[in-house]
Amino acid sequence: MRKHLAFLLALVMVLTIAAIPAYAADEEKVLNLASESDILTLDVAQTTDDYFIPHNVFDRLFEIKVNPDGGTDIVPSLVADYSVSDDGLTYSFTLVDGVEFSNGNPLTAEDVKYTFEHLLTAPKACNYDIAEEVVGAEALLDGEAEELEGIEVTGDLTFTLTLVAANAGYIAELTSPAMSIVDKETVESVGDFGTEPAYTIGSGPYIVSEWVPNDHFTLTRNENYWGEAPDADVVVMNVVPDANTQNLMFQKGELDIIDLDALDSSIIDSVYKTTYADSIVPGYRVGVTFMSMNENNEFLSDVNVRKAVQMAINRQSLLDNFYGGDGIIQNGMIATGVWGHNDDLEPINYDPEGAKALLADAGYEEGQITFEFSLDSSSGDTTAMVYQQIAQDLAAVGITAEIKSYDESAWLDFRKTEEMPAFLGTWTMDYNDPANILGTFFSNSTSGRSLNYANQEIKDRVDAASSIIDDDERMAEYQAIEHAIVVEDAAVVPLYERAHLFCIGEKVASFVPHWAGFSNFFVRDVEMN
Amino acid sequence: MSTLKSIVRRVISSIPVLIGVVLIIYLILRVLPGNAIATMMGEHYNAEAERTIIAELGLDKPWYVQFWMYIAGLFTGDMGTSIKYHKPVSELIATYFPVTIKLSVMAALVAWVVGIVCGVISAMRKDKLADRIGMGFSLLGVSVPVFMTAMVLQFLLAYKLGWFPIQGTKEGLVCYILPAIALGWSSAGSVARLTRSTLLEVMGSDYIDTARAKGRSVSGAVVFHALRNALIPVVTVMAIQISSLLSGAVITETIFSLPGIGRLCVDAISGRDVPLLQGSVIFATVLVIAGNLVADCLYSVLDPRIRKEV
Numbered sequence: 001m002r003k004h005l006a007f008l009l010a011l012v013m014v015l016t017i018a019a020i021p022a023y024a025a026d027e028e029k030v031l032n033l034a035s036e037s038d039i040l041t042l043d044v045a046q047t048t049d050d051y052f053i054p055h056n057v058f059d060r061l062f063e064i065k066v067n068p069d070g071g072t073d074i075v076p077s078l079v080a081d082y083s084v085s086d087d088g089l090t091y092s093f094t095l096v097d098g099v100e101f102s103n104g105n106p107l108t109a110e111d112v113k114y115t116f117e118h119l120l121t122a123p124k125a126c127n128y129d130i131a132e133e134v135v136g137a138e139a140l141l142d143g144e145a146e147e148l149e150g151i152e153v154t155g156d157l158t159f160t161l162t163l164v165a166a167n168a169g170y171i172a173e174l175t176s177p178a179m180s181i182v183d184k185e186t187v188e189s190v191g192d193f194g195t196e197p198a199y200t201i202g203s204g205p206y207i208v209s210e211w212v213p214n215d216h217f218t219l220t221r222n223e224n225y226w227g228e229a230p231d232a233d234v235v236v237m238n239v240v241p242d243a244n245t246q247n248l249m250f251q252k253g254e255l256d257i258i259d260l261d262a263l264d265s266s267i268i269d270s271v272y273k274t275t276y277a278d279s280i281v282p283g284y285r286v287g288v289t290f291m292s293m294n295e296n297n298e299f300l301s302d303v304n305v306r307k308a309v310q311m312a313i314n315r316q317s318l319l320d321n322f323y324g325g326d327g328i329i330q331n332g333m334i335a336t337g338v339w340g341h342n343d344d345l346e347p348i349n350y351d352p353e354g355a356k357a358l359l360a361d362a363g364y365e366e367g368q369i370t371f372e373f374s375l376d377s378s379s380g381d382t383t384a385m386v387y388q389q390i391a392q393d394l395a396a397v398g399i400t401a402e403i404k405s406y407d408e409s410a411w412l413d414f415r416k417t418e419e420m421p422a423f424l425g426t427w428t429m430d431y432n433d434p435a436n437i438l439g440t441f442f443s444n445s446t447s448g449r450s451l452n453y454a455n456q457e458i459k460d461r462v463d464a465a466s467s468i469i470d471d472d473e474r475m476a477e478y479q480a481i482e483h484a485i486v487v488e489d490a491a492v493v494p495l496y497e498r499a500h501l502f503c504i505g506e507k508v509a510s511f512v513p514h515w516a517g518f519s520n521f522f523v524r525d526v527e528m529n
Numbered sequence: 530m531s532t533l534k535s536i537v538r539r540v541i542s543s544i545p546v547l548i549g550v551v552l553i554i555y556l557i558l559r560v561l562p563g564n565a566i567a568t569m570m571g572e573h574y575n576a577e578a579e580r581t582i583i584a585e586l587g588l589d590k591p592w593y594v595q596f597w598m599y600i601a602g603l604f605t606g607d608m609g610t611s612i613k614y615h616k617p618v619s620e621l622i623a624t625y626f627p628v629t630i631k632l633s634v635m636a637a638l639v640a641w642v643v644g645i646v647c648g649v650i651s652a653m654r655k656d657k658l659a660d661r662i663g664m665g666f667s668l669l670g671v672s673v674p675v676f677m678t679a680m681v682l683q684f685l686l687a688y689k690l691g692w693f694p695i696q697g698t699k700e701g702l703v704c705y706i707l708p709a710i711a712l713g714w715s716s717a718g719s720v721a722r723l724t725r726s727t728l729l730e731v732m733g734s735d736y737i738d739t740a741r742a743k744g745r746s747v748s749g750a751v752v753f754h755a756l757r758n759a760l761i762p763v764v765t766v767m768a769i770q771i772s773s774l775l776s777g778a779v780i781t782e783t784i785f786s787l788p789g790i791g792r793l794c795v796d797a798i799s800g801r802d803v804p805l806l807q808g809s810v811i812f813a814t815v816l817v818i819a820g821n822l823v824a825d826c827l828y829s830v831l832d833p834r835i836r837k838e839v
Contacts, residue, residue, distance in 0.1 A: 040569075041615055048573035050581070059586045124585065124615065126570050126578040141581075196616050214788030215698055238697060240786045244680065245696050248688045254695060285794045378799070405809060414575055416552025416567055427572065 001080075019276040029234035029528045031507070032256050033520070034249065038214045041194040044180050045122035051520035054302045056219060058180030058202035061112070062095065062171055064432055066516045066525075070516045072337070072432055074172055076141045078181060078203070080157075088166030088469045095157040102184040102207045107157040113151040114184035116291075120148070123192045126500075127178045133170070135162045140240065160420035166467040168474050169433035176431045177520075180204075205524050214228065214239050217265035219523070227256030230524040241303040247271070256508050257526070260501040260518050265324055265382060271504050273324075281502045286337040287428040287437070288330045289392065291493035297421045298453045298484040299369045299502040304362035305399075311355040311399040312346050313390055319496045321389065322382050332482045333437055337515075340475040344364075346487050348494070355397040366398035371421040373401035376411040383424065414473045416448035423450070424495075429516045434464050442485055453491050458484050536822060545816045548600065548738035551807050555596055558803050565612040565801045586612060599807065602604050608811070609689050609804030613796065618808035621793060628698060628813070629789035632712065632781065633774045639713030640720055640774070641767055645760075647717065648724025653730065653751060663721060665715075670718030675777050681783045696786035708781040715777070716770045724767055727759040734758075761828060768824030772817045 012204075015420065042057070063077040078104040081094040099107040114213075119131040120140045131137055136149025150162040154316070164169060173179070183201040186193070195201035197208035203226065206219035219235040232365075242244045242264045250258040260268050272280060289328075293300040293309060300306060319327050328336050331345045331479075359369070375387050385407075391401040406414060413418050429436050440446065442453050445461040453459065461481055467472040485491050500517035512525040566588070583589050588600075599609060608618035610718050627710045644667070651663035670678075686707060687695045696699050731737065732755055740750045779791035789807055797806035 040613060046615065048570055124582050126575060127573070127584065129575070129576070212698075212788065213621075214792060239788070241792070242696075242784045244787065245683070245786060248683065250694050252688055252691075252695060263587065281633055314781070407563070408799060409565075409568040410561065411563075411615060412567045412571065412574065413563040414809070416576070425572075447576045 001523070005212075007021055018302050018336070021380070021516075029231060029507075029524060030235040030236060031528065032236050032238065032254060033244045034238045034255050034262075035229050036239075036241050036243070036246075038239045038264055042197065042208060043122060043192070043315070044178055044209075045119045045127055045141070046124045046194050050125050050522065051518060053208065053519075054177040054180040054202075055204075055514075055520055056206045056235070056523050057200060057204045057208060058182070059099075059107075060179045060181065061174045061202050064175050066512055067173065074432070074523075075174060075311050080312045082171075088168060088467065089163050091161045091163075091170070093159055093161065093283035094095075098155060099203050099226045100224045101181065101186075101201045101203050102224050103186065104224060104307055105183050105201075106156075107181065107183055107203050108156050109153040110313065111181055111184045112159060112185070113148060113153055115179070115181045116185055117148050117184060119178065121450045122220050124195075130170075130173045130176060130178055133163050133165070133167060133173075137164075140355065141284045162422075166469065168469050168471065169435045169466055171463065172431045172433040173436075175185055176429075206235065207443045221263070225462060228524075230526070231528045232526055235523050248506065253505060254529075256505045257511060258503050258505075260503055261519065265322065268501065272501075279504050280502055281501065281511050281513060282326075283338060283500045283517045284328070284335075285426070285498050285500045286340075286432075286515065287426060287517075288333055288335045288497055289424060289426040290330075290333065291424055291495065292420075292423050292451055293417070293490075293492060294421050294450050294452055295454045296418065297371055299371055300421060301454075302362065303490055304367060305364070307393065308355040308358045310400065310493045311351045311358070312399065313393045313493055313495070313520040314350045315348070315493075315495050316350070318386055318389055319498075322386050323496075323498055326501065327496045329496050330494040332486050332494055333492065334434045334436075334478065334482055335376055335429070335443070337432075338429055338434060338437075339432055340478045342479045342482060345479075345483065348486075351433075352393070354396050357400060364398075367400065369398065369403065370400040372401050374411060374414060374423045375403055375405045376408050376410075376418050376423075378408040379424075382418055385477070387424065402412075415450045418448065418450050418452060420450035421493055426498075434482075438462050438478060438481060438485075439466070441483070451491065453485070453489070455484065455489050455491075457495040458489070464470075537571075537816075539822055540824070546818070547622055547811060550810060551600070552805055554594070554810050555592075555599075555803065558801060558806065559592055561801070563801045565803070568611060568800050575600075586610075599804070603811075607678070608808040611797075611802055611805040611808075613800040613802040613805065621805065622790065622808055622812050625788055625793050628787050629775070629778055629782070629791065630709055631702070631705050632778055632789060633771075635709035635797075636713035636716070636774050636777075636781075637767075637770070639709050640756025640770060643713070644717035645724050645763065647721040649667075649728060649756065649764075651721065651725040651749060652728035652732065654806050660725075664725070664784065667718035667721035670714040671716075671722070672718075675711055675715055676780045676784060678714055679708065682707045682711055683784065696784075698787060704785070704787075708785045708787060712774060712777050712781045712785075714808050716774065719766060719770070720763060724759065724761050725833050727762055728755055731755045731759045735754030764827050768821050770815070771820035775813050775816065790829050811836060 039053060041047050041050060042053050059078050061077060061079045062074050065073050065075045068482055072200045078095055078099060081098045083092050095109060101107055108148060108383050116131045116134060119128045119141060121138055123206050133146040134148060136145055151159055153159045176510035185382055186199055190199045199209050200208045204224055205225045207222045209220040210216040216236055221233055227529035246258060246262055249255045258273060293306050294300050315329050319325055331347050332342055334341045373387060373391060375384060387403050391403055394401045427437050432452060439462060441449055441451060442459060443469045458481055465474060465477045468477060486494060502513060507529055509527040509529045513520040566582050567574060592612050602609060610617050611621055614621055647663045647667060651660040654660045683695060687693045694704050698704050737750050737755055777794055778789055782789040782791040792807045797809060
């Protein structure tokens with residue numbers, strides 16, 4: 001009896017010990033994240049901002065891959081093969097075989113065509129710039145057609161896409177989160193899937209398993225995912241509007257990655273750059289923060305005044321004082337990290353005396369130049385301090401920039417009237433091509449930016465540049481355009497490209513930020529311990 | 530019967546108040562610069578898309594037509610659709626209200642139970658140590674802003690000691706304890722001070738002396754005779770506090786990441802989401818009116834003479 005008991009005890013011990021690693025191996029890897037605000041829709045057709053779901057639940061035809069040296073490449077994702085016609089107007093695509101949506105439906109060329117149509121016709125659609133370039137898009141938008149003429153499905157996995165005008169950067173545009181491929185059958189059946197996790201069907205690595213509005217949403221692995229499975233089994237995105245609360249959560253281990261953009265720079269310097277210095281993952285918000293100057297303004301219409309403003313602002317001091325030096329001073333609008341960035345562009349030197357002399361030569365008396373400098377109060381205390389420093393710099397050369405504060409909605413409403421005299425803006429790249437920023441701010445179709453850039457020749461050249469098929473030639477043209485805009489016309493004051501820092505907790509082994517520094521990063525780029 | 534009539538009369542008379550509130554909010558948002566669609570699009574503003582969505586949502590109709598349609602919709606139970614959240618306003622309120630009601634009820638418990646107990650003890654121990662501690666506690670509650678109390682409680686009790694969750698609602702009712710204390714403490718202070726002063730006044734009345742002469746102990750006289758009369762003005766303050774608890778919830782909900790009506794209202798204002806803000810304000814107004822009605826009913830329970838007057 002005693003022998004049996006001893007055997008039984010030994011068996012229990014062995015099984016217990018054996019069970020421990022098995023349990024550890026089966027333990028779910030949960031990645032806890034936080035965001036200051038909740039997503040408003042799951043459908044990318046209805047947003048130009050909420051990109052966490054598109055990035056992690058859907059796939060695109062092409063993606064941008066971040067190389068170990070920090071550079072980026074466009075790589076095919078859902079596309080197995082493609083070719084472009086000599087005139088640059090027609091693209092022929094073959095999709096990867098065997099890709100399924102999370103509901104088991106195969107991903108076909110019909111789904112791709114439907115995605116373009118959905119972008120143009122979804123309720124409250126606002127993210128259709130890229131789809132709009134396809135032949136027949138206008139007719140679909142106006143309700144004069146029922147399908148998109150410019151996309152012809154030639155087989156289950158093959159289709160051709162014809163553009164209204166050649167655009168050598170179109171493949172880069174297809175990497176944009178807006179171009180996330182949806183399941184035709186599901187979206188057609190529900191119409192508007194914007195708030196329903198059950199109908200948010202993509203082919204990406206995760207599915208939306210739960211969404212408690214303004215509290216949290218949860219992603220779990222897509223068991224049908226066709227690519228390499230991501231490391232985190234479950235991703236919980238907590239909605240934590242208070243930055244201090246996010247800070248406490250991270251320090252207590254309740255968050256595994258914290259976006260330091262949410263925190264005050266004093267907390268970053270005193271806590272994160274000391275206690276967590278080895279856990280900081282640096283990245284950049286690929287894009288330029290700039291001071292916009294409205295050429296319809298009485299004084300800012302004069303290129304001498306605009307050049308004086310450029311020379312009067314101490315940009316390095318702004319970066320050092322308010323962002324701890326975390327960033328790169330930019331002399332142009334094509335930021336470091338964007339194709340076509342020009343390191344050799346003439347630097348804008350801080351030269352207050354030169355600015356004074358320029359204004360005096362142009363016939364201005366001290367204090368004569370006054371304009372409103374409009375601040376979006378929701379952009380935070382640090383931005384408000386940057387405004388004050390710029391106003392002081394300008395005052396030192398005799399220019400009065402009167403800071404006027406608006407809440408976000410009023411600020412946006414004022415800016416779209418084209419009457420806002422001057423403001424600070426930041427544009428983070430949607431896709432890696434200079435057309436994204438130059439087309440948005442300096443083309444003939446620019447609207448609601450309060451820039452009123454007057455150089456018609458340059459605006460025409462911006463529009464024409466996208467049709468240049470040869471990439472080297474196209475980039476040279478964009479650099480020449482950038483030179484004309486920033487150096488010759490002094491249309492804006494490029495300030496800096498800010499670093500975007502993240503801090504990882506003990507559960508995270510490695511993390512690669514989004515190539516453009518979006519807060520809505522790809523979770524598949526996170527490896528867990 | 531007369532009490533019921535009075536309640537019905539009050540409910541009916543509150544309808545014009547509600548319409549007035551809706552109209553004022555509507556006009557204020559019309560006058561304010563900014564619109565929901567441009568705010569929604571933010572940096573990626575597209576004039577063509579804005580025009581299309583405005584037409585799609587009927588926002589291009591004259592303001593009085595939109596207002597009339599909204600009021601007509603209310604009578605059929607339709608509070609409109611949130612522009613920002615793309616969901617029916619009634620559905621959003623139903624989703625967010627449980628959080629706010631849990632927070633408000635727990636904060637009210639903190640405010641009223643702690644406040645009344647503290648006030649009674651202070652009155653009974655006038656000028657003694659307990660009175661000074663009680664009044665010090667209430668003074669702190671009244672003087673320290675809600676956000677400061679919330680941040681201190683969060684840092685000490687949640688972050689340092691780990692007794693409570695730092696934020697969120699995932700762990701159930703325990704998540705509401707710190708926000709409720711932060712929100713309720715300020716109201717507890719006013720209730721305690723008012724209870725103390727009214728109780729002290731009532732304690733000097735002849736009928737309390739009579740009760741004492743008949744052999745009632747001090748505590749017996751307070752509980753069975755004085756407190757009931759002393760509470761009448763306190764109940765008035767408590768009814769008023771319902772609206773301050775709702776407005777204070779905005780800050781506590783933000784600090785403790787609670788998805789309640791307060792944050793919904795802030796989102797609605799910042800996003801110029803007129804239907805959502807109107808719905809939230811109507812809802813808050815109904816709550817305040819209901820709170821005042823309950824207070825009126827409580828008067829008659831506390832003092833039969835008021836019932837006769839009604």
